[in-house]
Amino acid sequence: MDAITYTVTIVLPYVTLGIFCLGVTYRIINWLTQPMPIHWILYPGSRTQIGGNSSRTLLEILSFRSIFQGEKKLWTTAWLFHLTLAIILLGHVRVFTDFPQLWSTLGLTEKNVDWLALVVGGSAGIISLVTLSVLLARRLTIPEVKAISDIADFLLPALLLAIVITGDSLRFLTALQLDEIRRYFAGLATFSYNVIPQNPVFLTHFLLVQLLMICLPFSKIMHFVGLLFNLRTVHGW
Amino acid sequence: MKLDSTNPGQKYSLHATRKKDMETMGLPFPREWNRENFNLPPNWKEVALAKLDELRRKYRELQLFFDICVACGACADKCPFFIATKDPHNMPVARQELLRSVYRRYFTTAGRMFKGLAGGRELTEKLIHDWYIYFYQCSQCRRCAVFCPYGIDTAVFTMAAREVMTAIGLTPRSLTESIAKCEVVGNHMGMQPAAMLNSISFAEEEIKEETGIEVHVPINKKGAEILFIAPSADFFGEPHWLTFKGYLKLFHQIGLDYTMSTYASEGGNFGTWLNYEHMKKINRKIMKEAERLGVKWILGGECGHMWRVLHAYMGTMNVNPEFLEEPISPITGTRFKNASYSKAVHVCEFTADLIRHQKLRLDHSKNDQYVVTFSDSCNPARFMGLIEEPRYILQNVCKNFVEIDPSVNRERTICCTAGGGLLSDETLELRLRAIKPKVDAIRETGANFLALVCAIDKAVYPEYFKHYGLQTQVGGVHELVGNALVMT
Numbered sequence: 085m086d087a088i089t090y091t092v093t094i095v096l097p098y099v100t101l102g103i104f105c106l107g108v109t110y111r112i113i114n115w116l117t118q119p120m121p122i123h124w125i126l127y128p129g130s131r132t133q134i135g136g137n138s139s140r141t142l143l144e145i146l147s148f149r150s151i152f153q154g155e156k157k158l159w160t161t162a163w164l165f166h167l168t169l170a171i172i173l174l175g176h177v178r179v180f181t182d183f184p185q186l187w188s189t190l191g192l193t194e195k196n197v198d199w200l201a202l203v204v205g206g207s208a209g210i211i212s213l214v215t216l217s218v219l220l221a222r223r224l225t226i227p228e229v230k231a232i233s234d235i236a237d238f239l240l241p242a243l244l245l246a247i248v249i250t251g252d253s254l255r256f257l258t259a260l261q262l263d264e265i266r267r268y269f270a271g272l273a274t275f276s277y278n279v280i281p282q283n284p285v286f287l288t289h290f291l292l293v294q295l296l297m298i299c300l301p302f303s304k305i306m307h308f309v310g311l312l313f314n315l316r317t318v319h320g321w
Numbered sequence: 322m323k324l325d326s327t328n329p330g331q332k333y334s335l336h337a338t339r340k341k342d343m344e345t346m347g348l349p350f351p352r353e354w355n356r357e358n359f360n361l362p363p364n365w366k367e368v369a370l371a372k373l374d375e376l377r378r379k380y381r382e383l384q385l386f387f388d389i390c391v392a393c394g395a396c397a398d399k400c401p402f403f404i405a406t407k408d409p410h411n412m413p414v415a416r417q418e419l420l421r422s423v424y425r426r427y428f429t430t431a432g433r434m435f436k437g438l439a440g441g442r443e444l445t446e447k448l449i450h451d452w453y454i455y456f457y458q459c460s461q462c463r464r465c466a467v468f469c470p471y472g473i474d475t476a477v478f479t480m481a482a483r484e485v486m487t488a489i490g491l492t493p494r495s496l497t498e499s500i501a502k503c504e505v506v507g508n509h510m511g512m513q514p515a516a517m518l519n520s521i522s523f524a525e526e527e528i529k530e531e532t533g534i535e536v537h538v539p540i541n542k543k544g545a546e547i548l549f550i551a552p553s554a555d556f557f558g559e560p561h562w563l564t565f566k567g568y569l570k571l572f573h574q575i576g577l578d579y580t581m582s583t584y585a586s587e588g589g590n591f592g593t594w595l596n597y598e599h600m601k602k603i604n605r606k607i608m609k610e611a612e613r614l615g616v617k618w619i620l621g622g623e624c625g626h627m628w629r630v631l632h633a634y635m636g637t638m639n640v641n642p643e644f645l646e647e648p649i650s651p652i653t654g655t656r657f658k659n660a661s662y663s664k665a666v667h668v669c670e671f672t673a674d675l676i677r678h679q680k681l682r683l684d685h686s687k688n689d690q691y692v693v694t695f696s697d698s699c700n701p702a703r704f705m706g707l708i709e710e711p712r713y714i715l716q717n718v719c720k721n722f723v724e725i726d727p728s729v730n731r732e733r734t735i736c737c738t739a740g741g742g743l744l745s746d747e748t749l750e751l752r753l754r755a756i757k758p759k760v761d762a763i764r765e766t767g768a769n770f771l772a773l774v775c776a777i778d779k780a781v782y783p784e785y786f787k788h789y790g791l792q793t794q795v796g797g798v799h800e801l802v803g804n805a806l807v808m809t
Contacts, residue, residue, distance in 0.1 A: 111388070114384070115381060115384065115385055115388075118378065118379075118380070118381035118384055119379060119380075119381060120380065120381045120382065121379060121380065121637060121638075122380075122597075122633070122634045122637060122638060123633045123634060123636060123637060123662075124382055124474065124477070124633065125632070125633045125704050125705065125706075126463065126466055126467070126472050126474065126703060126704075127702065127703050127704070127705065127706035127708075127732055128467070128706070128732050129706070144470065148470055150395070150467070150468055150469060150470045150472075151393070151395050151468070151470050153468065154395050154396075154399065154468035155394075155395050155468075158393065158394070158395060162393065226394070227323065227324050228324055228394060228397045228398065228409070228412060229392075229394040229397070231324060231409045231412070231415065232392045232394060232397065232409075232412060232414045232415050232418065233392055234392070234418075234422075234440035235438055235439075235440065236439070236440055237391070237392050302429075302430070302431060304388065304389060304390065304391045304392075305391075306388060306389055307389040307390075307391050307471060310385055310388060310389030310471060311389070311470065311471040311472075313381070313385055314471055314472040
């Protein structure tokens with residue numbers, strides 16, 4: 085293995101994971117440790133901090149209801165995009181490992197699971213591609229949204245779009261051997277290094293994801309953590 | 322919705338504070354300046370950036386909101402000032418961006434390295450001019466925050482930007498005139514204690530003439546159970562005065578052990594709209610007076626931003642009011658748990674509780690000539706969730722109650738557009754345009770009486786109705802309570 089391959093396929097993933105974890109932790113600790121000298125309340129909100137506020141926040145995360153009441157079109161695309169993103173992230177667990185025990189408990193054969201992954205994962209891949217393109221097109225065409233967008237608002241969706249496109253082509257256009265990829269990641273996890281699959285689309289996809297993971301802690305994608313700190317509370321009645 | 326790239330918002334800029342008032346209030350850099358020529362001190366940029374750095378470290382919500390907005394645009398067309406002007410800077414997210422871009426440029430690594438490419442913007446005098454215009458075109462009503470998926474609140478940005486501007490000596494006269502009066506004389510109206518006493522005895526006389534019943538208002542009474550605070554406009558404003566008489570009749574009828582104070586003669590707090598220091602200073606008088614008189618809790622009148630300070634901020638701002646007790650209604654025994662943090666109860670909660678326990682004899686025939694509607698005020702609605710109580714009262718004191726379209730009322734209310742220091746002649750045209758959706762909605766209800774729970778609302782709506790040709794009368798919720806109350 086030459087030095088460049090070694091750096092990119094063996095060293096870089098550890099660096100990426102390190103930056104990602106430390107970065108996100110730093111941001112969360114930074115927010116948590118800052119004072120709140122005056123109390124902010126926003127109605128409609130919940131009346132109890134622990135029970136009410138958490139369930140309200142959970143509902144907000146699952147349904148995006150604040151956007152729903154204001155902007156129905158935006159809600160449709162944004163909600164579908166985030167939903168399919170969640171499905172895709174969940175599906176990617178199978179890229180690293182498989183759960184034969186779980187499948188047999190559920191009475192599923194390997195074939196069933198692959199078929200399920202193709203239908204659910206595949207449609208999620210397509211829907212996320214479409215909704216992401218719509219969201220990006222929206223930034224370019226609607227004057228007021230264009231006016232409030234800065235460069236990062238275009239670059240981040242563009243990066244996501246590139247990841248989704250390469251991911252979709254891996255799913256639909258490439259005969260990819262999952263075993264090879266699993267062996268590679270197992271090697272990384274156990275520090276016994278295996279050769280990375282030599283598929284150019286996979287390599288591109290993998291590198292773009294790492295780029296995203298490096299940028300993420302310092303970008304507005306951190307909104308997925310930040311929304312847990314919202315103001316939507318009212319004093320208990 | 323189309324944008325107007327000529328920035329029509331630039332037309333509306335507030336007058337500068339006079340040097341004399343800046344000196345009285347101890348504001349930084351007292352000097353002669355005006356809205357065209359700021360005459361900024363030479364080191365203004367360092368002062369401004371140091372202040373911004375201090376604020377983002379001090380307020381978690383500011384740092385958080387700097388970081389997490391994804392500019393989705395859900396708030397864009399929710400701001401009444403944007404609807405009115407179509408000025409791109411009046412979109413809530415764009416208003417935030419005036420401040421956020423400076424934060425990015427000077428306080429993030431990416432911004433220091435890549436400047437504009439990372440969404441950063443240099444802090445220039447031109448930008449400060451934009452701040453002075455657009456952060457004083459936000460009434461801090463927080464309608465945008467209701468539609469934001471993360472609850473990002475433009476008022477947090479507006480308050481921070483005004484704090485920075487105050488630090489470099491930029492304050493509008495519409496605020497500082499009132500604040501100076503409040504800090505020197507005791508209230509925003511500049512009313513001396515004797516004038517307040519006079520006003521109260523007039524009210525007593527008028528009630529005697531109308532009902533034949535002798536009402537006595539306790540003033541500065543030590544050992545009373547409750548300190549009653551009202552916005553100073555209630556003492557002689559029109560139509561506030563009728564609401565004021567409503568409170569007095571009610572308190573007399575139920576035999577409440579309360580007192581008013583000539584020291585804490587102001588419930589409102591214009592300091593809220595300038596900076597933390599002056600907000601705290603004005604609020605402090607209420608706490609001091611509550612302690613001196615030895616009251617158990619505070620009852621507050623119909624006011625908007627007063628409730629923002631009393632309900633949300635007071636609990637931490639002026640030492641937790643530990644000498645006060647959790648409010649319990651002496652008439653019904655109800656414990657006001659919602660006020661256990663601040664020890665201040667809104668008069669509408671108090672009255673709604675009385676009606677609920679059937680402690681009042683009400684005769685709605687006195688209000689039968691009115692078709693009443695209720696407009697929610699931004700601060701009571703969105704800062705304390707006071708939405709059902711006024712409606713409950715109104716449904717009990719009058720026969721004909723109609724609702725305004727909830728897309729511009731309840732928690733989504735477009736209220737007076739004159740809060741946040743915008744109550745001045747310079748912004749009158751802007752305000753008239755911004756209030757149009759609400760006035761249209763009120764016209765649709767066919768109501769001839771608009772009930773309100775905010776002193777600024779009561780002051781500006783008559784002017785708006787005159788402009789838009791509505792015959793609707795304006796008044797307070799407790800004005801109608803006072804009418805319907807059967808006194809014995």
